[in-house]
Amino acid sequence: MTVPKPSYGEQAVALVGVSAVARELSRLPLQQRQVLKASDETLLIWDLIVSCSAALTDDTDSRPWGDRLDEVLSRFFVGEIGEEQIEAAARHFETFTKDEVPEWTKAAKRDGARLFLERLLGAAAYERLKVALQQDCAILVVALRRAARNLMPYAVAMDDLFAALPAAQAASLPALTGAPSALLTLAIHLDQALEKLVEFSSGAVLLNSRESESAPLELADLAMLADKFREVVSGRSRAAVKELSAALGRKIQGARDALEHSADPVAQASNSLIELIDRLLRAAFTDDEVMEWLQENYRSTKGLTYIDQKGHSPKTRPTKKAQVLCFLHAGLPVDETSPLHEMAATAIATVRTQLQKLKHADLGTEEEAVEVARHLNAVEGFLHLAVGVTWALAPDERVNQLRTRLEPTRVPSDR
Known part of the structure; x- marks a missing residue:
C-alpha cells in the first residue's frame, strides 16, 4: 500500500463536521500546522471520527444508526462513494493511526510539551x-x-x-x-x-x-456485572432462537424453566439443551452438506469426521464440532480459518458431551444443577455470538435460506 504524502493547503481546509480541534488547527498558519503534523488529511480524518461519534451518541436523534452515519458520510464524501475513495481513505486512516497518533501521544508525554505548544502557538x-x-x-x-x-x-x-x-x-x-x-x-x-x-x-x-x-x-462489582450482562445475553439469545424457530425457542426456554421450577431439573434441562443443539445443527445443514463444506474449507484439519459403523456399510460423517463450525460460518467459503470459530465449536461440542453424561448420571445434586446452568450459559453465549455476530456478516440471501430451513413454514422476508 502506497503511503500518501500529507498536504497542507495555503487556505484553511474546508471542514464539514463538528470537531472543535479540527477547526482550531485548520486556522493555524501553515508553518505551525507542519510542525504539529496537522495535515489536511489528518484534520479531515479527525473531524470524521468526532462527527461519527457525535452522531451515534446523540440521544435526541431517533433515526437508526445506519441512517445517522449515512448522513455524516454524505457530508464528507461528495457523490457516490466509489472503490478509489474507499482505498484512499483507508490509506490515510492507516497513516493516521500508525504514524501520527503514536507520534502525537509520544510528544504529549514529553517534559515541557505544554510550554513548547504555548510558545509555538501563543497563549491565546x-x-x-x-x-x-x-x-x-x-x-x-x-x-x-x-x-x-x-x-x-x-x-x-x-x-x-x-x-x-x-x-x-x-x-x-x-x-x-x-x-x-x-x-x-x-x-x-x-x-x-x-x-x-x-x-x-x-x-x-x-x-x-x-x-x-x-x-x-468497578472491578469490585465484577460478579454482579457478569450476572447483569449474562441476563442480556440470555434474553437476546432466546429471542434470536425463537425468531429462527418457535420449536427451538421452546427448547431453550424449557431448559431455563426446568432449572428454576422442575422437580427433576438436571435431566430435563440437559435433555432440552441436547435437543436444541442437535436439532439446530441438523436443520441448518445435512451431513452431506457439512462433509462437502469440510472438503472445501477444512480438508487438512483432523478430528472433524468419524466412521459410522451403523447400517449396512460404514460411512464417514461429520463430528459435532464440524457441524458447529459449518453452522458458525453459515456454510459459506472460509478464506482463513479462525481460532475463535474453532474455540466456539470445541466448546459447544464439549458442552453437549457433558450434558449427555449429566442426563444419564443424574443424582439430583446442587453441584449438577450448577454445572447444567454453566452449560446453559455457554449455549446462550454461543447463540448470541453465532446469530448476532457471525451470521450478521453473511449475505442476506444465505441467512434467509437458513431461517427457512430452521422454520419451514416461514414466509421469506428481507433481513
Missing part, C-alpha cells in the same frame, strides 16, 4: 486549542464508554464459552483468557481508563452522557 491560540480538545474529548469519551459497555455482553458470552473448553485446550489460550470473566475484566479496565479523559474534559462529558455513564464501572 494554545488556550483555544485546549478548550477545543476538551470539547472533542467529551464527545469521544461518551462514544468509547458506550461502545465498551455495548460490547460487554459479548465479552461475557465469550467468557462463558472459554469456561466450557476442555482443560487441555484452555491451557493453550493466552493468559488473558485463563481466568474467569477475563474478557469482562478487560472491558471494565478499558472503561476505567477513560476517566483520565473525563477529568481532562472537565464537566463537558456529563452534558453528553446518560446518567449510567457518568461514572466508571
